Amino acid sequence: MAVRFAVIGCGKVTQRLTLPRLAACSSAEVTALVDLRRPVAERVADAFAIDRRRIWTDWKHMLTEAPVDAVAVCLPNYLHAEVTLAALEAKKHVMVEKPIAVTLQEADAMIHAAQRHQRYLMVEQSQRFEPVHEVAHEILQSELLGPITQLHGRIGHAGPEYWSTDSDWFTNKPQSGGGALMDVGVHIVDTLRWLSGKQVKRLCCHAKTLQKRLPVEDNAGALLEFTDGTMGSFGVSWTTRPYEVTTAFYTERGKLRTAVGASHPITVQFGKLVGDPNQPLSREDWHPSVGPTSRVGSAYAYFIDCILNDREPFVSGEEGRATLEVILAAYESIRTGGWVELPLSSGARPAAGRRAGATRST
Numbered sequence: 001m002a003v004r005f006a007v008i009g010c011g012k013v014t015q016r017l018t019l020p021r022l023a024a025c026s027s028a029e030v031t032a033l034v035d036l037r038r039p040v041a042e043r044v045a046d047a048f049a050i051d052r053r054r055i056w057t058d059w060k061h062m063l064t065e066a067p068v069d070a071v072a073v074c075l076p077n078y079l080h081a082e083v084t085l086a087a088l089e090a091k092k093h094v095m096v097e098k099p100i101a102v103t104l105q106e107a108d109a110m111i112h113a114a115q116r117h118q119r120y121l122m123v124e125q126s127q128r129f130e131p132v133h134e135v136a137h138e139i140l141q142s143e144l145l146g147p148i149t150q151l152h153g154r155i156g157h158a159g160p161e162y163w164s165t166d167s168d169w170f171t172n173k174p175q176s177g178g179g180a181l182m183d184v185g186v187h188i189v190d191t192l193r194w195l196s197g198k199q200v201k202r203l204c205c206h207a208k209t210l211q212k213r214l215p216v217e218d219n220a221g222a223l224l225e226f227t228d229g230t231m232g233s234f235g236v237s238w239t240t241r242p243y244e245v246t247t248a249f250y251t252e253r254g255k256l257r258t259a260v261g262a263s264h265p266i267t268v269q270f271g272k273l274v275g276d277p278n279q280p281l282s283r284e285d286w287h288p289s290v291g292p293t294s295r296v297g298s299a300y301a302y303f304i305d306c307i308l309n310d311r312e313p314f315v316s317g318e319e320g321r322a323t324l325e326v327i328l329a330a331y332e333s334i335r336t337g338g339w340v341e342l343p344l345s346s347g348a349r350p351a352a353g354r355r356a357g358a359t360r361s362t
């Protein structure tokens with residue numbers, strides 16, 4: 001059985017990630033493509049051999065007219081909540097691009113709607129499907145390295161103008177929710193949260209617009225304290241060349257570093273437990289093998305599997321919300337100039353997901 005998808009938004013993420021991933025899934029069929037700009041939708045439809053009769057320019061009409069089981073929300077951030085809520089209301093499963101939304105109130109409404117309508121809501125936190133992070137997660141969640149004492153992460157690229165050349169919403173705060181911190185910060189914060197399995201207790205963040213003429217930050221850095229006392233930090237940038245996603249975890253027995261795209265994407269070192277602990281246990285670093293693609297195919301292959309097998313995606317609405325909360329706390333810290341405690345107040349917190357305690361079994 002094929003899951004019938006509507007892809008809403010035919011911009012860069014749809015062209016580079018969403019449609020190639022859906023095309024690679026034998027159990028997915030794109031039965032609707034939506035974009036305000038019909039010529040863009042037509043170009044995309046032609047490139048992916050999708051019948052032009054499946055194009056809509058109004059997502060509301062599409063939701064009532066198209067034969068669709070699931071919706072991919074690939075729109076500017078400020079539209080995520082409105083479109084996701086309508087799609088859930090129309091009884092569609094939803095994969096929403098990161099960040100889940102731009103406010104916690106929106107995220108809460110989306111989580112509640114998924115529960116109310118008994119549909120799955122997954123957030124496309126694509127770094128969780130990077131092969132390097134999948135392997136690092138397995139190592140860090142094992143007992144091998146012992147407890148983590150410090151962790152750090154950094155993500156940077158040259159800026160959204162090099163990604164989506166004809167879009168201006170990324171730097172328009174009401175539409176994006178912020179600059180580099182909102183755009184790529186959600187990736188590194190989500191990665192650090194997932195790899196460590198820890199929750200942020202408080203943070204202090206500093207942001208600047210260093211190189212670009214923008215009303216939003218192009219660089220930011222934060223200090224973190226987790227609920228178990230672990231210390232950490234992250235940095236984000238829109239002025240980094242070439243693209244970088246790196247993490248470092250310092251543990252009782254050694255350290256683990258990751259670097260997406262590097263010749264050695266994971267480096268593990270153990271310190272001597274007997275003798276001089278400043279010396280590595282082995283003269284050779286350990287570089288665990290990392291495959292070329294996600295073990296589950298892709299975020300979309302995984303989401304389709306969840307729909308077909310009726311199980312809650314592990315990148316649930318709650319997970320997307322928890323990551324967004326850290327980013328919003330960082331903006332609050334920038335505003336106040338001090339440490340900010342989590343949880344942030346945002347009204348009632350949602351209960352657990354459609355199925356509580358979802359984990360990824362693969």
Ligand SMILES: NC(=O)c1ccc[n+]([C@@H]2O[C@H](COP(=O)([O-])OP(=O)(O)OC[C@H]3O[C@@H](n4cnc5c(N)ncnc54)[C@H](O)[C@@H]3O)[C@@H](O)[C@H]2O)c1
Pocket residue numbers: 008009010011012013014034035036037040057059074075076077079097098099124125126163164166167183
């Ligand atoms: N997961 C990832 O790795 C990743 C990477 C890049 C972008 N993203 C996210 O994907 C989303 C889209 O980013 P993008 O780079 O594709 O942006 P984009 O500007 O390239 O594309 C957005 C598209 O939405 C269309 N659109 C805008 N309003 C619309 C409406 N009301 N109805 C129908 N279409 C509308 C625009 O015409 C445009 O084609 C953002 O939330 C972004 O954060 C995620």
